[in-house]
Amino acid sequence: MxxxxxxxxxxxxxxxxxxxxxxxxxxxxxxxxxxxxxxxxxxxxxxxxxxxxxxxxxxxxxxxxxxxxxxxxxxxxxxxPAPAACRILKERGLRPHLLVHNDLVPEFAELDKANPNCVVIGDAAENFTYANLNEAFRVLIGMEKPVLIALGRGRYYKETDGLKLDVGAYMKALEYACDVEAEVVGxxxxxxxxxxxxxxxxxxxxxxxxxxxxxxxxxxxxxxxxxxxxxxxxxxxxxxxxxxxxxxxxxxxxxxxxxxxxxxxx
Amino acid sequence: MxxxxxxxxxxxxxxxxxxxxxxxxxxxxxxxxxxxxxxxxxxxxxxxxxxxxxxxxxxxxxxxxxxxxxxxxxxxxxxxPAPAACRILKERGLRPHLLVHNDLVPEFAELDKANPNCVVIGDAAENFTYANLNEAFRVLIGMEKPVLIALGRGRYYKETDGLKLDVGAYMKALEYACDVEAEVVGxxxxxxxxxxxxxxxxxxxxxxxxxxxxxxxxxxxxxxxxxxxxxxxxxxxxxxxxxxxxxxxxxxxxxxxxxxxxxxxx
Missing domain, CATH: 3.40.50.1000 (HAD superfamily/HAD-like)
Structure with missing residues (x-):
């Protein structure tokens, strides 16, 4: 070095x-x-x-x-990633369905989220529930051409109480279920x-x-x-x-x- | 036809x-x-x-x-798949950590599950919680050579209340996080x-x-x-x-x- x-x-x-x-x-x-x-x-x-x-x-x-x-x-x-994703969403007129941590939601405050035409997935942590994953999946699979935007593609990270699955793992789950490739921001x-x-x-x-x-x-x-x-x-x-x-x-x-x-x- | x-x-x-x-x-x-x-x-x-x-x-x-x-x-x-997986586990002396539906657990009653040396993933439905996925991930990543056995690789299925993510999606999440390829039974x-x-x-x-x-x-x-x-x-x-x-x-x-x-x- x-x-x-x-x-x-x-x-x-x-x-x-x-x-x-x-x-x-x-x-x-x-x-x-x-x-x-x-x-x-x-x-x-x-x-x-x-x-x-x-x-x-x-x-x-x-x-x-x-x-x-x-x-x-x-x-x-x-x-x-979130501010970078916001710029991209605005440029392309995308209305996100958010699968993110509650504390990240304010970063997307300015965006129209009615009748979503894309899914944004971040490290949602405790929000990665069975119900929330099914909901994000249904939004994606209902689109003619699914658009999935991932805030990173990390596999896992370490917290003081142990290793945790990161956004990339859940991104892969949705990619596979919908046969789509995520666009990664971050x-x-x-x-x-x-x-x-x-x-x-x-x-x-x-x-x-x-x-x-x-x-x-x-x-x-x-x-x-x-x-x-x-x-x-x-x-x-x-x-x-x-x-x-x-x-x-x-x-x-x-x-x-x-x-x-x-x-x-x- | x-x-x-x-x-x-x-x-x-x-x-x-x-x-x-x-x-x-x-x-x-x-x-x-x-x-x-x-x-x-x-x-x-x-x-x-x-x-x-x-x-x-x-x-x-x-x-x-x-x-x-x-x-x-x-x-x-x-x-x-479960009886087929049990035969494979017995043949190979594998002790499973189970990420499956509660109602499937009795199929694995005869197997030793202490100190697991593989993870078996099925359609765990409501058991696909953030905590359970992290736990299965930690068991896998802690192995020198992770062994992941998936009871099917379906993307999703339809229930009377809508489409649901199937075992294959969660299998992909663990595969990606641990850089391993699951063995699919079913x-x-x-x-x-x-x-x-x-x-x-x-x-x-x-x-x-x-x-x-x-x-x-x-x-x-x-x-x-x-x-x-x-x-x-x-x-x-x-x-x-x-x-x-x-x-x-x-x-x-x-x-x-x-x-x-x-x-x-x-």
Whole structure:
């Protein structure tokens, strides 16, 4: 990592599993050294943007939680799937049926939801009930050409009380039932990383992604021409290091170590 | 259909959507003419076996319900996934974690379920909760080599109160989350049709499958060398007639019509 770190001008940070481990109760626990690491990046003059697939809350609510955990973070610094999806829905005149977390619903407040012509699926957590999944399915299968928009395609994530199925698993269930392919907004979709890079004003060759997800963080960022580092925190598992398709540019034990190496090269 | 029906010596009948439309409350409504059609097949001397992916109840309970709806049916006449799965589990020394309907659990009574080394997923219906899906996922992801056994791979089915996601959708969710391929017991798996044919003592060339599922009934039976007819009842939808891969040997409006044509050729 030291070999190429001096070219880095901007840092994209995943949040869950890198800054903190989220809790099933909506809370969570900071990962040791991460709050200090964020402050050090900001003090160094490197550009910084948070790039998350978090869809369990509005950005406002999510940022407030992270501030409460001691992180220096603000809403404009966060690239998240729901606002990106809203832009797409407006552009295409789509009226969503929402299968999302209750706390995310306000992000879609401006959109007409009567007589839906698409389904938007996020990490609905406790809202992934048998009844809600059947309802979303019936809306989709009733369309002449079903439109399914997924806020991410993650397989699972780690909360303080254990691993949980992520939106990608439920997306696959609806894709299979309706014989349709979802349009994914969020990591690893290229336009999503590009909008995070645009927010920093840094080209991909000068940017680094730091995340715990081998496919969505590391693989997605590399597809955009960025360097990408996997932390050994969050959902990281040792077998990730034998992934058949994705090889990170480096491994670090945690965010603090990544920032140590980055700042030594400045 | 009349052209080849005279070669038929044995009939495999799907149950849900052919004999009756099941109800979300565990009941259901017979499809007009179906009970009489079953009696006519039996009176004709044709061999008959019911071949179902039903996994919401033990065969005993399911057969009792159908008898209550007026059908002439008995347990040995029914080929169903759970008994087939039990045989496989015993042969391979597998201890299942069950994600199935409460009423199916007795089918697995003889098996050791402590310290599970596989997950068995059926149409769990109301048991497809967020918590139960996470639990099955954690059991799977904790195995060195996850073993997932699915009692069918249906996409959805129709109950009296609407379409419902079937086991295949939830199977896909777990497959994706754990990067594993499920072993499917039940239609459209070839060994399953073969065991139904063996129960009748009729070779595939002299057998007909009558079902409402274009892929699992019609496509699966044809793969085994049988003729297969799709009824326009149950989950049938007009767009099934444009299916890209599967073309039934005939369409009929319902089971009664299929039996009319069959018996005219005897």
């Amino acid at each position: 030291a070999a190429w770190a001096r070219a880095v001008r901007g840092v994209l940070l995943d949040i869950s599993g890198v800054l903190y481990d989220s809790g099933g109760d909506g809370g969570g626990a900071p990962i040791a050294g991460s709050a200090e690491a964020v402050r050090r990046i900001k003090a160094s003059g490197l550009k910084l943007q948070f790039c998350t697939n978090e869809t369990q809350a509005t950005r406002e609510k999510f940022v407030k939680k992270l501030q409460g955990l001691g992180f220096d973070i603000s809403v404009p610094e966060v690239t998240a 990591k690893p979709a290229k336009p999503f990383f590009e909008s995070a890079l645009a927010a920093m004003g840094v080209p991909p060759q000068q940017a680094i992604m730091i995340g715990d997800d081998i496919v969505n963080d590391v693989g997605g960022a590399q597809q955009c021409g960025m360097r990408a580092v996997q932390v050994r925190t969050g959902k990281y598992r040792p077998c990730d290091e034998n992934h058949p398709h994705v090889k990170p540019d480096a491994y670090v034990n945690n965010l603090a170590e990544a920032v140590d190496i980055l700042l030594q090269q400045l | 009349a052209a080849w029906a005279r070669a038929v010596r044995g009939v495999l009948l799907d149950i849900s959507g052919v004999l009756y439309d099941s109800g979300g409350d565990g009941g259901g409504a017979p499809i007009a003419g179906s009970a009489e059609a079953v009696r006519r097949i039996k009176a004709s001397g044709l061999k008959l076996q019911f071949c179902t992916n039903e996994t919401q109840a033990t065969r005993e309970k399911f057969v009792k319900k159908l008898q209550g709806l007026g059908f002439d049916i008995s347990v040995p006449e029914v080929t169903a 239609k459209p798996a070839k060994p399953f049709f073969e065991s139904a044919l063996a129960a009748m003592g009729v070779p595939p060339q002299q057998a007909i499958m009558i079902g409402d599922d274009i892929v699992n009934d019609v496509g699966g039976a044809q793969q085994c060398g049988m003729r297969a007819v799709q009824v326009r009842t149950g989950k049938y939808r007009p767009c099934d007639e444009n299916h890209p891969h599967v073309k039934p040997d005939a369409y009929v409006n319902n089971l009664a019509e299929a039996v009319d044509i069959l018996l005219q050729q005897l």
